[in-house]
Amino acid sequence: MESLNIEGSAKTPTIKFEPTTGKLLIRGRSIPENSIEFYKPLVDKLEEYAGSPQSSTNVDIQLEYFNTSSSKCILDVFKKLEAINAGSSEVVINWHYEEDDEDMLEAGEDYQAIINVPFKMVEMEEE
Amino acid sequence: MNLDIYDFYEKMEKSNIMLSFKGEVTSELLTSILQIMENKMENLEESPKLRRKVYNILVECLQNLYHHIDHEKNGSAVDAPNKSAVFMIRKDGEAYFIITGNYIEANKIDLLKGKLEKINSLTKDELKEYYKEVLNNGEMSDKGGGGLGMIDIARKSGQKLDFNFLPVNNNFSFFSLNIKVSPN
Numbered sequence: 001m002e003s004l005n006i007e008g009s010a011k012t013p014t015i016k017f018e019p020t021t022g023k024l025l026i027r028g029r030s031i032p033e034n035s036i037e038f039y040k041p042l043v044d045k046l047e048e049y050a051g052s053p054q055s056s057t058n059v060d061i062q063l064e065y066f067n068t069s070s071s072k073c074i075l076d077v078f079k080k081l082e083a084i085n086a087g088s089s090e091v092v093i094n095w096h097y098e099e100d101d102e103d104m105l106e107a108g109e110d111y112q113a114i115i116n117v118p119f120k121m122v123e124m125e126e127e
Numbered sequence: 128m129n130l131d132i133y134d135f136y137e138k139m140e141k142s143n144i145m146l147s148f149k150g151e152v153t154s155e156l157l158t159s160i161l162q163i164m165e166n167k168m169e170n171l172e173e174s175p176k177l178r179r180k181v182y183n184i185l186v187e188c189l190q191n192l193y194h195h196i197d198h199e200k201n202g203s204a205v206d207a208p209n210k211s212a213v214f215m216i217r218k219d220g221e222a223y224f225i226i227t228g229n230y231i232e233a234n235k236i237d238l239l240k241g242k243l244e245k246i247n248s249l250t251k252d253e254l255k256e257y258y259k260e261v262l263n264n265g266e267m268s269d270k271g272g273g274g275l276g277m278i279d280i281a282r283k284s285g286q287k288l289d290f291n292f293l294p295v296n297n298n299f300s301f302f303s304l305n306i307k308v309s310p311n
Contacts, residue, residue: 031190033193067183098175100176106255110255
């Protein structure tokens with residue numbers, strides 16, 4: 001299974017998924033007008049990965065901004081991870097937020113309340 | 128018509144307009160506007176917190192315009208509004224104001240008005256619960272929005288949504304939204 005590498009842009013995040021190590025990174029801004037199209041390759045990849053996942057799957061979400069259109073797609077990604085966690089892989093979602101970004105922390109907590117996967121809230125220092 | 132550009136300029140200056148646009152809202156336009164506003168707020172040395180709030184709310188407001196401008200289809204009535212919108216960003220004291228205006232078909236007003244009134248009736252905690260409910264159970268529209276935008280704007284601004292529907296003709300009204308974003 002090949003890895004997934006999507007380079008970030010002004011409106012879309014960098015996505016790196018390495019099925020051989022079980023590491024997923026989403027970093028940057030996610031504010032595209034059409035996020036379903038953008039997230040489809042990742043959702044499809046996770047669907048494939050769910051068939052034979054690593055014993056642990058480590059997810060880093062490091063978003064600076066995301067729009068509400070992306071928020072539904074991010075939930076779809078998390079639902080895939082929830083299914084993987086219910087199967088044979090232990091999933092952890094590390095939700096990163098800048099130290100005074102209460103809205104981003106709260107957004108992470110909203111997902112935590114919906115998705116049955118362990119979340120770690122990771123505070124980052126302002127650059 | 129004799130257009131008095133100085134009159135326009137003075138009115139905008141007096142209203143502290145930082146940026147205004149009227150026309151068709153495209154993806155490229157949104158990218159540029161967001162970049163310009165980021166630079167302006169950086170130059171004004173706004174706090175990261177206020178910058179983030181303005182940016183987030185601006186994204187939602189502008190993408191609402193991008194997805195939801197109604198316009199007359201080809202071959203319909205004369206006096207048809209075109210596919211364009213208006214938005215302005217002004218700063219008054221410490222607060223930013225994001226003002227948008229676009230046409231909406233008359234038969235869609237009740238639904239939108241109902242949603243906005245519901246959002247305005249909720250407390251901060253109720254809004255959080257409502258957001259999660261719509262996020263988790265709401266249907267995703269083909270545009271990807273799924274009705275979260277207005278809830279998010281209300282949550283992030285911490286204000287009631289200030290909106291108006293102005294009837295234009297039998298088929299259309301002009302929908303306007305005025306969002307205040309304060310540092311606290």
